[in-house]
Amino acid sequence: MILVIDALNKDRFGTVLDDVFKLRARVFGERMGWDVNIQNGREIDEFDELDPAYVVSLDDSYNVIGCARLLQTVGPHMLSDVFYDILDGEPPLRSVTMWESTRFCVDHNRLGRGKDKNSVSYTTSELMVGILEYARESGISDIITVIDPIMDRVLKRSDNTPYGYVGKTADMGKVKALAALIDSTEERISRVRAFAEIQGDVFVSEDEVEANIQPPIHLDMSDSLREYCFEQLESANSERERAAARALQQAIAGMAQSRRGINA
Amino acid sequence: MDLIDLASTPEGRRDFVGQLHDVCEKLELDYASYASANPVTGTVHAFTNYPDAWKSHYMEHELHMKDPTLKAASRSIAPVDWKRLEKDTNFSKVFHQAHDFNLPDVGLTIPIRGPFGETGLFSVSSTLSLPNWKKLKSKVIGNLQAAAVYMHDRVMNSETIMQTLRYPTLSSREIEILQWVALGKSQQDIGDILSISPRTVEVHLRSSREKLCAVTTAQAVGRAVSLGMIDPG
Numbered sequence: 001m002i003l004v005i006d007a008l009n010k011d012r013f014g015t016v017l018d019d020v021f022k023l024r025a026r027v028f029g030e031r032m033g034w035d036v037n038i039q040n041g042r043e044i045d046e047f048d049e050l051d052p053a054y055v056v057s058l059d060d061s062y063n064v065i066g067c068a069r070l071l072q073t074v075g076p077h078m079l080s081d082v083f084y085d086i087l088d089g090e091p092p093l094r095s096v097t098m099w100e101s102t103r104f105c106v107d108h109n110r111l112g113r114g115k116d117k118n119s120v121s122y123t124t125s126e127l128m129v130g131i132l133e134y135a136r137e138s139g140i141s142d143i144i145t146v147i148d149p150i151m152d153r154v155l156k157r158s159d160n161t162p163y164g165y166v167g168k169t170a171d172m173g174k175v176k177a178l179a180a181l182i183d184s185t186e187e188r189i190s191r192v193r194a195f196a197e198i199q200g201d202v203f204v205s206e207d208e209v210e211a212n213i214q215p216p217i218h219l220d221m222s223d224s225l226r227e228y229c230f231e232q233l234e235s236a237n238s239e240r241e242r243a244a245a246r247a248l249q250q251a252i253a254g255m256a257q258s259r260r261g262i263n264a
Numbered sequence: 265m266d267l268i269d270l271a272s273t274p275e276g277r278r279d280f281v282g283q284l285h286d287v288c289e290k291l292e293l294d295y296a297s298y299a300s301a302n303p304v305t306g307t308v309h310a311f312t313n314y315p316d317a318w319k320s321h322y323m324e325h326e327l328h329m330k331d332p333t334l335k336a337a338s339r340s341i342a343p344v345d346w347k348r349l350e351k352d353t354n355f356s357k358v359f360h361q362a363h364d365f366n367l368p369d370v371g372l373t374i375p376i377r378g379p380f381g382e383t384g385l386f387s388v389s390s391t392l393s394l395p396n397w398k399k400l401k402s403k404v405i406g407n408l409q410a411a412a413v414y415m416h417d418r419v420m421n422s423e424t425i426m427q428t429l430r431y432p433t434l435s436s437r438e439i440e441i442l443q444w445v446a447l448g449k450s451q452q453d454i455g456d457i458l459s460i461s462p463r464t465v466e467v468h469l470r471s472s473r474e475k476l477c478a479v480t481t482a483q484a485v486g487r488a489v490s491l492g493m494i495d496p497g
Binding site: 075140 | 336339340341342343344348349374376377378379381383402405406408409410412413479480483
C-alpha cells in the first residue's frame with residue numbers, strides 16, 4: 001500500500017519518514033555505492049529540505065519497503081542543480097505538468113524474489129503505480145526520473161518501458177545514472193497494474209497508517225532529559241537536524257533501558 | 265509582510281483580473297485568485313475576482329497572514345484540495361468569515377515553484393456540492409495547472425516583482441567573492457587573496473546563495489552571471 005507524505009502531513013509520520021531516510025542510506029550508500037551523504041545511518045540531501053513529496057510503499061505490517069521522492073521541475077530539482085552531468089550541458093526540462101522522481105528504491109532485505117505481494121517486483125510496480133496515479137490526480141502528465149541502468153532494465157521488464165531519455169548516461173560515483181521519461185496515462189498505469197496483478201486502490205488512508213505505526217518511543221528518562229530531547233526536535237531547522245535529534249532521543253532511551261537491565 | 269493588490273496597478277486592471285474571469289467562465293468555477301510571495305522582500309502580490317467587500321475585509325484584517333490556502337498550500341508540490349486543510353485551526357477562522365460574505369469553502373490551491381525559489385499560488389473555489397466538485401476537479405485539473413503557471417509567469421515578469429528579483433542586494437564583498445569563485449578559486453584561495461578566513465568566505469557565499477535563491481554555489485554563480493552582477497570568468 002502507498003502513503004504520500006509531504007510538508008502538510010509529515011508531522012504525523014515522522015517515524016515513517018525516518019525509515020525512508022534509513023532505507024535510502026542502505027540502498028544508495030551501501031548496496032549501490034552512490035556518492036551520497038550519510039549521517040547517523042540516514043541519507044538526507046538538500047532537496048529533502050525543499051518540501052518534496054515522498055511516495056512511500058508500506059507492507060501489511062506498515063513497514064517501509066519502498067520509496068521515491070517527487071519535486072516540481074519548474075522549481076529547484078536534482079536534474080537542474082545536481083545531476084547536470086546527465087544533461088550534457090543542455091538546460092533541464094521545466095514544465096508545470098512534469099514532476100521529477102528521484103531516490104526510487106525498494107527494500108531487498110525485506111522483500112523476496114518472484115512476483116507475489118512481498119516481492120521486489122510487485123513492490124517496484126506498486127510504487128510506480130503510486131507515483132503515476134498521484135501525479136495523474138494532480139494534473140501531472142509526465143515524470144522524469146533519475147535512475148541507474150539496472151532500474152532501467154527493471155522498468156522495461158515490468159511493461160513500463162520509458163518513452164524516452166534525456167541527455168546521456170553519466171557517471172555517479174561507482175555507478176551510472178540516466179534520466180528517463182514516463183507518462184502518467186491510463187494506458188501505462190493499467191499496463192503496470194496488469195503486469196504485477198495490482199487490483200483496487202493502492203493508496204492507504206492517513207488515519208489507518210497513523211493508527212498502526214509504532215507510537216513514538218516511550219522515553220524512560222528524567223524530565224529534564226525528555227524536555228531537552230523535545231526541545232532539540234522542536235528547534236531542528238532541517239531534516240538532517242531532525243533526524244539527528246531523533247537518533248539522540250533513541251540513543252538516550254536505549255541507554256536508560258540497558259542501565260535498567262544491568263540493575264536487574 | 266505587506267499585501268499588495270495587483271489589480272490596483274494599471275497593468276493589473278487590464279490583464280490579471282480579466283484572465284481570472286476567463287478561467288472561471290471556461291472551467292465553470294466561481295472564484296479565482298493568484299498570490300505570490302516575493303522571495304526577497306516577503307511582500308505578497310495578489311489579485312482576485314472575489315467581491316470587493318470580501319477583498320477589503322481580507323486586506324483590512326490581514327487574513328493573508330493566517331490563510332492556510334496560502335501558508336500551508338505553498339509547501340505542497342501537488343494541488344491542495346481545501347478539504348485537506350480543514351484540520352488547520354486557521355481554516356475555520358478564515359472561512360467562517362468568508363461564509364458571512366456568502367463565499368464557498370470548496371476549492372483548491374495549485375502551488376507553482378519557480379526557478380528563483382519563489383512560490384506562486386493559484387486558487388479556485390466553487391459553490392458546487394462535494395461530489396460534483398470532485399468530478400469537475402478531475403476534469404479541469406490539467407487546465408488549472410496550465411492556467412496557474414501562465415499567471416505565475418505573467419506576474420513574475422511584471423515590473424514590480426522583477427525589479428526586486430533582478431537586483432537582489434548583494435554586498436560588494438559577496439559580489440567580490442562570487443567573482444573569485446567564478447574564476448575557479450577555492451574558498452581557501454579566496455580567503456588568502458582577500459586576507460579573510462575561509463569561514464568568512466563561506467558565510468558570504470551562504471548569504472549570496474540565499475539572496476539569489478540558489479541551492480548550490482554553482483547555481484548562485486550562474487544566476488549572478490545572468491543578472492550581470494559578475495563576469496563569467
